[in-house]
Amino acid sequence: MPLIQPRTPPGTLELLPREQMVFQHMLDVIRRGFERFGFVPVETPVFELKDVLLTKSGGETEKQVYFVQSTGAIQQGHDAELALRFDLTVPLARYVAEHEHQLAFPFRRYQIQRVYRGERAQKGRFREFYQCDIDVIGKDKLDPAYDAELPAIIVRIFEELKVGNFTIHFSNRKVLLGLLAGFGVEDAEKQKLILREIDKFDKIGADKVKAALVELGLNADAAQSLLHLITHSGSKDEVLAALRTQKSEHPVFRQGLGETAQMIDALKALGVPENRTRLNLKIARGLDYYTGTVYETLIDDHPEFGSVCSGGRYDDLASYYTKSKLPGVGLSIGLTRLFDQLRTSKLLPLVPNTVQILIAQLDPQLSSSYLALAAELRHAGFNVENYLEPAKLEKQLKYADKSGIPFVVLLGPDEKAKGIVRVKDLAAKEQSEVTPAGLIEKLRTLIPI
Amino acid sequence: MPLIQPRTPPGTLELLPREQMVFQHMLDVIRRGFERFGFVPVETPVFELKDVLLTKSGGETEKQVYFVQSTGAIQQGHDAELALRFDLTVPLARYVAEHEHQLAFPFRRYQIQRVYRGERAQKGRFREFYQCDIDVIGKDKLDPAYDAELPAIIVRIFEELKVGNFTIHFSNRKVLLGLLAGFGVEDAEKQKLILREIDKFDKIGADKVKAALVELGLNADAAQSLLHLITHSGSKDEVLAALRTQKSEHPVFRQGLGETAQMIDALKALGVPENRTRLNLKIARGLDYYTGTVYETLIDDHPEFGSVCSGGRYDDLASYYTKSKLPGVGLSIGLTRLFDQLRTSKLLPLVPNTVQILIAQLDPQLSSSYLALAAELRHAGFNVENYLEPAKLEKQLKYADKSGIPFVVLLGPDEKAKGIVRVKDLAAKEQSEVTPAGLIEKLRTLIPI
Numbered sequence: 001m002p003l004i005q006p007r008t009p010p011g012t013l014e015l016l017p018r019e020q021m022v023f024q025h026m027l028d029v030i031r032r033g034f035e036r037f038g039f040v041p042v043e044t045p046v047f048e049l050k051d052v053l054l055t056k057s058g059g060e061t062e063k064q065v066y067f068v069q070s071t072g073a074i075q076q077g078h079d080a081e082l083a084l085r086f087d088l089t090v091p092l093a094r095y096v097a098e099h100e101h102q103l104a105f106p107f108r109r110y111q112i113q114r115v116y117r118g119e120r121a122q123k124g125r126f127r128e129f130y131q132c133d134i135d136v137i138g139k140d141k142l143d144p145a146y147d148a149e150l151p152a153i154i155v156r157i158f159e160e161l162k163v164g165n166f167t168i169h170f171s172n173r174k175v176l177l178g179l180l181a182g183f184g185v186e187d188a189e190k191q192k193l194i195l196r197e198i199d200k201f202d203k204i205g206a207d208k209v210k211a212a213l214v215e216l217g218l219n220a221d222a223a224q225s226l227l228h229l230i231t232h233s234g235s236k237d238e239v240l241a242a243l244r245t246q247k248s249e250h251p252v253f254r255q256g257l258g259e260t261a262q263m264i265d266a267l268k269a270l271g272v273p274e275n276r277t278r279l280n281l282k283i284a285r286g287l288d289y290y291t292g293t294v295y296e297t298l299i300d301d302h303p304e305f306g307s308v309c310s311g312g313r314y315d316d317l318a319s320y321y322t323k324s325k326l327p328g329v330g331l332s333i334g335l336t337r338l339f340d341q342l343r344t345s346k347l348l349p350l351v352p353n354t355v356q357i358l359i360a361q362l363d364p365q366l367s368s369s370y371l372a373l374a375a376e377l378r379h380a381g382f383n384v385e386n387y388l389e390p391a392k393l394e395k396q397l398k399y400a401d402k403s404g405i406p407f408v409v410l411l412g413p414d415e416k417a418k419g420i421v422r423v424k425d426l427a428a429k430e431q432s433e434v435t436p437a438g439l440i441e442k443l444r445t446l447i448p449i
Numbered sequence: 450m451p452l453i454q455p456r457t458p459p460g461t462l463e464l465l466p467r468e469q470m471v472f473q474h475m476l477d478v479i480r481r482g483f484e485r486f487g488f489v490p491v492e493t494p495v496f497e498l499k500d501v502l503l504t505k506s507g508g509e510t511e512k513q514v515y516f517v518q519s520t521g522a523i524q525q526g527h528d529a530e531l532a533l534r535f536d537l538t539v540p541l542a543r544y545v546a547e548h549e550h551q552l553a554f555p556f557r558r559y560q561i562q563r564v565y566r567g568e569r570a571q572k573g574r575f576r577e578f579y580q581c582d583i584d585v586i587g588k589d590k591l592d593p594a595y596d597a598e599l600p601a602i603i604v605r606i607f608e609e610l611k612v613g614n615f616t617i618h619f620s621n622r623k624v625l626l627g628l629l630a631g632f633g634v635e636d637a638e639k640q641k642l643i644l645r646e647i648d649k650f651d652k653i654g655a656d657k658v659k660a661a662l663v664e665l666g667l668n669a670d671a672a673q674s675l676l677h678l679i680t681h682s683g684s685k686d687e688v689l690a691a692l693r694t695q696k697s698e699h700p701v702f703r704q705g706l707g708e709t710a711q712m713i714d715a716l717k718a719l720g721v722p723e724n725r726t727r728l729n730l731k732i733a734r735g736l737d738y739y740t741g742t743v744y745e746t747l748i749d750d751h752p753e754f755g756s757v758c759s760g761g762r763y764d765d766l767a768s769y770y771t772k773s774k775l776p777g778v779g780l781s782i783g784l785t786r787l788f789d790q791l792r793t794s795k796l797l798p799l800v801p802n803t804v805q806i807l808i809a810q811l812d813p814q815l816s817s818s819y820l821a822l823a824a825e826l827r828h829a830g831f832n833v834e835n836y837l838e839p840a841k842l843e844k845q846l847k848y849a850d851k852s853g854i855p856f857v858v859l860l861g862p863d864e865k866a867k868g869i870v871r872v873k874d875l876a877a878k879e880q881s882e883v884t885p886a887g888l889i890e891k892l893r894t895l896i897p898i
Contacts, residue, residue, distance in 0.1 A: 006547035006770040009498050009531055016551055017489035024490055036827050038804040038834025040466035041473055045577050049458050068515050070567025082458055098455040102465055104851040106838060118519025128494050145837035269820035321455035355487040371718035378485050385487025388594035389555060402553040
């Protein structure tokens with residue numbers, strides 16, 4: 001029988017165990033951060049019913065959807081009834097609408113699962129990737145105070161992830177929309193187009209944005225004044241002060257200004273370090289879905305990563321499924337892409353091996369002692385592997401080295417006779433002798449648990 | 450626009466947050482158990498290439514496969530290239546074969562992910578469910594000592610899960626196969642059929658099994674002697690002693706006997722409580738895939754749950770993908786089904802809410818104080834939620850109650866004036882007053898962290 005070439009589908013990220021431990025560590029840090037702020041876990045099925053998932057007809061998104069069909073259904077000529085989720089927002093909307101009466105509002109959920117998109121295969125594009133989402137959903141209303149809480153969580157998480165300095169850039173779409181209305185651009189479609197141009201600022205530069213704004217109906221003075229505002233490089237308070245000098249009395253602008261001011265105050269009260277967040281009016285987010293605060297997160301030394309955590313405020317989560325009005329605010333970390341970028345840039349955090357100790361097998365006659373010793377060390381809280389294959393010590397040490405296990409415990413007939421145990425520190429290339437009674441204490445000095 | 454009914458596909462288990470916390474706790478316990486024994490994490494993509502996944506042609510399994518296809522591929526009339534994994538064993542085989550030269554052997558991996566089967570929709574059958582697998586894979590050989598390690602891990606995990614008393618039943622297919630050969634049944638097909646009959650013993654009873662054995666070519670004396678052996682209800686040592694009285698010198702029998710004896714010794718050395726494992730020769734496992742030790746785990750008071758954790762020893766993991774011989778031994782917990790059964794039987798373990806404290810908003814003027822207090826309590830290690838919506842205290846307490854948050858911190862103008870903070874214990878319906886400086890200490894007495 002010819003062999004089948006073992007290989008993963010394109011656009012998926014599969015890791016070797018040592019890297020998987022790093023990924024798992026990052027997932028753990030993110031989850032712990034979400035839980036520390038009182039968010040509750042939700043998991044949804046990987047697939048949804050097609051008519052539930054694809055509420056909006058057509059569009060680029062639908063082309064990227066993966067449909068799912070069982071062999072039986074295919075044989076019977078049925079169309080696919082199921083489709084893989086392409087984000088965690090639609091499943092959240094479905095979840096909240098489905099379980100509305102059993103949930104307490106504001107509903108604060110986190111969800112860390114993989115999503116699927118039938119992307120064209122190319123470097124850095126994933127067809128399967130983790131999203132780590134948090135959202136707060138209100139019933140009928142949701143206080144703007146929640147908008148400050150989300151970046152505070154992200155600051156905590158990214159500091160713990162140790163991925164270098166980072167900045168959460170935020171803005172409030174109402175500020176720009178209100179200003180545009182004040183400048184006479186009242187048409188919602190035109191406003192959206194202008195916001196999209198502004199969002200491209202860092203890519204295409206001031207001149208092109210200005211030209212586009214004028215073309216979209218802004219007069220040259222207004223365009224200039226807008227560009228001046230959005231390129232303000234000062235502190236949050238300074239940008240806010242500059243906004244306050246705007247003469248606009250447009251209610252949307254005033255509301256955006258008020259929410260922004262409240263958010264800045266709340267960030268201070270939450271103890272978020274000043275330089276971790278920036279009021280950056282160039283952030284408009286392409287998605288029309290967002291109606292207030294919007295966020296993007298950049299790794300300072302690697303702007304080429306793009307935003308590693310984005311989101312914003314929306315007016316109504318689940319209008320396709322329920323008549324209840326469910327405003328919310330959310331943020332999402334695209335972990336698979338971030339991990340891949342950090343790995344390529346050799347910036348992955350150092351994470352200890354989850355296997356802490358290997359007990360070598362120096363003499364098969366002593367098997368029972370090795371098993372009993374492992375049980376004792378596990379009871380003391382260590383993660384311990386027994387090497388149970390008869391093999392030369394050299395081979396066992398090579399195994400520990402290749403696996404990245406930091407410590408090897410040696411107990412052979414010689415050690416037994418002498419009443420000692422040896423602990424080999426593979427990284428330090430050191431070996432120490434302890435009494436069996438002193439082993440746990442010795443290991444505690446080497447391994448923090 | 451008419452509303453779309455929000456609903457999950459049949460055969461999926463979606464939980465409300467409090468239940469999701471219990472599920473997450475069980476996943477955490479399982480993972481911690483696997484890691485404590487030095488197993489390393491692996492995750493594989495949810496889908497595999499069709500030709501890689503479906504190495505065996507036809508069969509019941511293939512009918513249950515879900516195929517995956519993107520919109521683009523459907524439009525172009527392509528056949529599905531991808532299929533959802535239906536277990537974690539085929540992906541493991543593919544993984545080990547694909548990364549063989551980068552892995553260290555024995556390769557000890559755990560994998561906790563969901564798998565997919567296009568089952569007929571019926572109660573207790575899931576189309577999406579979690580499997581929690583551990584396997585040890587050797588290169589060319591794998592010492593039988595590893596067979597004892599796996600049940601030791603499962604004992605640790607199920608004790609920590611607190612799902613009631615349980616017993617891991619194990620056997621070794623070589624013992625029965627060797628005995629059958631000794632009785633003159635040398636034909637491998639017949640041997641398999643006999644093992645399948647024996648596996649049905651608890652369902653169909655002694656008489657029917659005996660009749661089937663005779664029909665399959667065993668003489669009546671041999672069948673009687675075999676039934677006598679496999680229904681032995683004694684301790685492991687007693688069953689082993691009974692086996693040793695068998696006169697068979699068949700090498701497969703002797704090997705099975707030796708492996709069983711070694712396993713019993715190793716279980717003792719690992720400190721596994723005597724009554725947690727049982728040598729039960731009726732356990733044969735239907736799958737021909739297994740070649741030595743086989744395991745099933747029963748909840749003592751709920752045999753109707755069936756086996757909640759099963760597995761065994763196999764000769765060659767990945768013969769479809771590589772010429773290397775990769776013997777292994779593995780166990781799998783079907784967590785979704787177990788969770789569902791425990792829930793139905795009201796046996797789910799009690800798990801504290803991950804949200805420990807709600808800081809109520811008694812006065813919107815004090816918002817900043819509430820945010821700062823939350824930051825302080827989080828820094829002290831508590832999982833804290835701020836209620837940031839202006840609302841009556843009654844509504845906030847109802848919210849905490851519905852969410853299952855155990856403690857509410859109250860700090861209003863009155864408390865400020867008195868220099869105190871109140872802590873409300875919702876379960877005990879008690880309220881205590883502390884100074885702001887004594888709050889953390891007080892909470893530490895209430896919440897173990």
